Amino acid sequence: xxxxxxxxxxxxxxxxxxxxxxxxxxxxxxxxxxxxxxxxxxxxxxxxxxxxxxxxxxxxxxxxxxxxxxxxxxxxxxxxxxxxxxxxxxxxxxxxxxxxxxxxxxxxxxx
Amino acid sequence: xxxxxxxxxxxxxxxxxxxxxxxxxxxxxxxxxxxxxxxxxxxxxxxxxxxxxxxxxxxxxxxxxxxxxxxxxxxxxxxxxxxxxxxxxxxxxxxxxxxxxxxxxxxxxxxxx
Numbered sequence: 001x002x003x004x005x006x007x008x009x010x011x012x013x014x015x016x017x018x019x020x021x022x023x024x025x026x027x028x029x030x031x032x033x034x035x036x037x038x039x040x041x042x043x044x045x046x047x048x049x050x051x052x053x054x055x056x057x058x059x060x061x062x063x064x065x066x067x068x069x070x071x072x073x074x075x076x077x078x079x080x081x082x083x084x085x086x087x088x089x090x091x092x093x094x095x096x097x098x099x100x101x102x103x104x105x106x107x108x109x110x111x
Numbered sequence: 112x113x114x115x116x117x118x119x120x121x122x123x124x125x126x127x128x129x130x131x132x133x134x135x136x137x138x139x140x141x142x143x144x145x146x147x148x149x150x151x152x153x154x155x156x157x158x159x160x161x162x163x164x165x166x167x168x169x170x171x172x173x174x175x176x177x178x179x180x181x182x183x184x185x186x187x188x189x190x191x192x193x194x195x196x197x198x199x200x201x202x203x204x205x206x207x208x209x210x211x212x213x214x215x216x217x218x219x220x221x222x223x224x
Binding site: 049087 | 142144146151152153154155156159169201205207208209211212213215216217218
């Protein structure tokens with residue numbers, strides 16, 4: 001079983017739609033959680049950290065469910081510019097800053 | 112600040128050749144790391160460093176060496192290139208070893224024939 005699992009997609013959605021991605025992780029000692037965004041042939045960039053209480057940044061909302069060991073990302077009012085691959089990332093206490101990446105979920109927002 | 116820089120952007124090697132991928136950051140970050148990204152595999156950690164003079168192995172270290180003589184530089188050496196090392200290589204850095212944002216370089220696309 002992969003340590004971090006994501007549905008690879010692609011998710012094809014019309015502009016203005018709401019889309020949600022889920023991610024599951026296997027290491028119950030995982031302590032820190034992130035969503036990174038990666039554009040085609042570019043480097044990953046941090047989109048947002050995921051806190052236990054959930055957090056929101058504009059059109060983006062991240063949630064963490066420790067009991068079920070999954071993380072979610074909700075994107076409201078999708079824009080064409082949201083088209084990218086979204087990487088779920090976890091790290092665990094004692095692992096330093098070693099990140100474990102999911103393979104990513106591809107989002108395509110269409111007119 | 113230039114952030115994290117990597118050279119070269121593209122490289123083609125023949126099996127058995129050696130080369131060094133360069134990585135530098137100007138943010139005074141303590142933590143630096145190298146990842147490779149392959150289709151369907153996600154990013155995998157090759158080596159990392161928690162500070163100058165300190166390096167350690169990640170998930171897939173075989174065939175690669177690193178050194179960290181300065182805070183700024185963290186080169187990755189391929190000792191004897193193999194086709195299985197064809198990949199996109201990303202260098203990343205972060206302020207310290209706590210789980211916080213890592214900043215990635217633009218990547219090096221390596222093909223081994």
